Structures are given as C-alpha cells and as structure tokens.
Amino acid sequence: xxxxxxxxxxxxxxxxxxxxxxxxxxxxxxxxxxxxxxxxxxxxxxxxxxxxxxxxxxxxxxxxxxxxxxxxxxxxxxxxxxxxxxxxxxxxxxxxxxxxxxxxxxxxxxxxxxxxxxxxxxxxxxxxxxxxxxxxxxxxxxxxxxxxxxxxxxxxxxxxxxxxxxxxxxxxx
Amino acid sequence: xxxxxxxxxxxxxxxxxxxxxxxxxxxxxxxxxxxxxxxxxxxxxxxxxxxxxxxxxxxxxxxxxxxxxxxxxxxxxxxxxxxxxxxxxxxxxxxxxxxxxxxxxxxxxxxxxxxxxxxxxxxxxxxxxxxxxxxxxxxxxxxxxxxxxxxxxxxxxxxxxxxxxxxxxxxxxxxxxxxxxxxxxxxxxxx
Numbered sequence: 611x612x613x614x615x616x617x618x619x620x621x622x623x624x625x626x627x628x629x630x631x632x633x634x635x636x637x638x639x640x641x642x643x644x645x646x647x648x649x650x651x652x653x654x655x656x657x658x659x660x661x662x663x664x665x666x667x668x669x670x671x672x673x674x675x676x677x678x679x680x681x682x683x684x685x686x687x688x689x690x691x692x693x694x695x696x697x698x699x700x701x702x703x704x705x706x707x708x709x710x711x712x713x714x715x716x717x718x719x720x721x722x723x724x725x726x727x728x729x730x731x732x733x734x735x736x737x738x739x740x741x742x743x744x745x746x747x748x749x750x751x752x753x754x755x756x757x758x759x760x761x762x763x764x765x766x767x768x769x770x771x772x773x774x775x776x777x778x779x780x781x782x783x
Numbered sequence: 784x785x786x787x788x789x790x791x792x793x794x795x796x797x798x799x800x801x802x803x804x805x806x807x808x809x810x811x812x813x814x815x816x817x818x819x820x821x822x823x824x825x826x827x828x829x830x831x832x833x834x835x836x837x838x839x840x841x842x843x844x845x846x847x848x849x850x851x852x853x854x855x856x857x858x859x860x861x862x863x864x865x866x867x868x869x870x871x872x873x874x875x876x877x878x879x880x881x882x883x884x885x886x887x888x889x890x891x892x893x894x895x896x897x898x899x900x901x902x903x904x905x906x907x908x909x910x911x912x913x914x915x916x917x918x919x920x921x922x923x924x925x926x927x928x929x930x931x932x933x934x935x936x937x938x939x940x941x942x943x944x945x946x947x948x949x950x951x952x953x954x955x956x957x958x959x960x961x962x963x964x965x966x967x968x969x970x971x972x973x974x
Binding site for chain 2: 634655657659660664665666667671673679694701703
C-alpha cells in the first residue's frame, strides 16, 4: 500500500489534539486514508468542496463562529486558492490552518506533479504565509499545534506541508 | 424591482440574522439602510460569500444565516451550489440578486443577460428549495417562506441594474471584521 497509513494516523491524531471540529477538503490520493479517518470521526465534520477556493470561505465562516477548523488540499489546490487567501484571509486577518500535500517534489515520479512542486514554497514565501515542511510523522502533533497557535496569534494563514516522507511509502523497485 | 427596495422589505428580518453580503452595490445599499454588528460586508473575494455562509451555518446550527449574493459573484464560483446542496444546512438562506450585470464595475452584462438561468442551476445542483422573485411582495413572501420552512434555500431575485448613491461604507474592513467576530462570540453557545 503506497499511501502511508501510519502517517495518516499520526496526522489525524494531531488534528484531534488541536481540537479540530471542521475539516474542509478536496480529496486527492495522498490524503485518502487521512480523510477516511476524519470521515469516521463523529466529532469532526468533513466538508468536501468542488474547488479549493471554497475552503478559504468556509475557513472564514468557521473562524467567525469560533469552531476550530483545518483545510486539507493538494499543493495544486493551494495554488488554486491564492486569490481568496490574499483577498479574504489576509485582507481580513483571518487565521486559516492549511494542510497541504506536497506533490511534485523530492522523489516525485509523476511528471505532471513536478511544476506545482517546484513553485509551492516560493509561492508560500511570496505570499508571506509561514509554513513548516513536515518530514517526520512523529513530529506531526507538535508542528500542527504550533501552526494553529501561530495562525491564531498572527491572525493569518499558516501552512503545514505534508511531504512524501510522511504520507507515502515507496514500494521496492 | 430595485435591489434597495428588496433589501428594505426584509431589513427587519436581517436584523435578527447573521448576514454576509458580497461587495459593491449590495454592501453599500444594506449599509445605507443601517449597519448592524451582525452584518459582514465581504469587500472582495467575489464568489465566496456563500462559502463563508456555509461555514457559518454549519458551525452555528442554532442561528439563521443569510447570504446576499449576486449573479456576477455566483458565476465566479458555481461549484458552491453543489457544495451547498450537498451539506444543505437548514439554517442557510442564499439570496441571489440577479441584475444581469457587473453593475459595480461599469455594467458589463453577465451570462444571465443572455439566458443562463441561476435558479435552474441551483435546482439542478440539488439545492432543496429554489425560489424566484420579481416583485418586492414576491420577494418578501419568499423570504418569509424560506425562513419558516427551515430548509436550505436559494432565492434568485431579478433586480434592476441600478447603482447605489455611493459605494462607500464609513466602516473600515477590519472594524467590520472585528465587530462581527465579537458579535458572534457573544452569542449563547449550545455546548
């Protein structure tokens, strides 16, 4: 099984430790086991969007309502959500916790993912969105809590990039 | 029908609800009727007012949420109709003022001017209750009906492509944001 179940379980446990009650997402391969865990959790509501921009709006609504939320997407989905990150979340100083699967980077074998992989971190830096590149699953709880804390204190989006090391187990070749 | 007249019809209801508006004429005309701390004027991010409304409605099931959307905005995020339909919070009323025009940026016609039918799209997306209104009486009757039936509703309302006297709100974006957040924080929480 190439998608790492152990990694998904650690990230899910980290979301529980953060008190997350609402998760919006646009599913993708790397995220499937994590989303199944969230879906099965009676204390979390999973909202599946048609496009990642919607997630930023939902994040604003949940924040205004006082409900801790996280927004889970592929890095190409993050690229699709740039405008609302700028003109809603950053303009209105709204904390948004982004969990982004980091496709197309170190070790990537799918050619179609690579261009997005190359630009993800430069775009995050250009937007002044602080991010942490999670490379060890046993670090998930600490880094997600830190990301949530920073988002809430700085009142702005903060991202955790979920790397291949955390979400993928390469088969022997 | 003028959008301002439609808003005046339902203003007493809006006072009791959590309201999210799109930018431009709708925000200016609602503000001119009288600002309230439960009104959030989303001065950008066209298309996402309904997504903000969805996040609010799912998070605050005891509260009635009303989104004031427009044809130009909704056309920028048609996928939202499928997401609203999928989760269909019964406390969400999605009002779309359709003036067939991007009136706030100079009046370019939108696709609804050449026949695209937002109510039909909402219905086809699976929104549980879709209504249309063309007069102030129809409009206020539809709003009352939607609020009474407690089912997720999209109400498409044809209005004239009129501009407000002024687009300016004497309220900073962040002032509105912090006031709105503080208002919501003050609401009684069920748990």
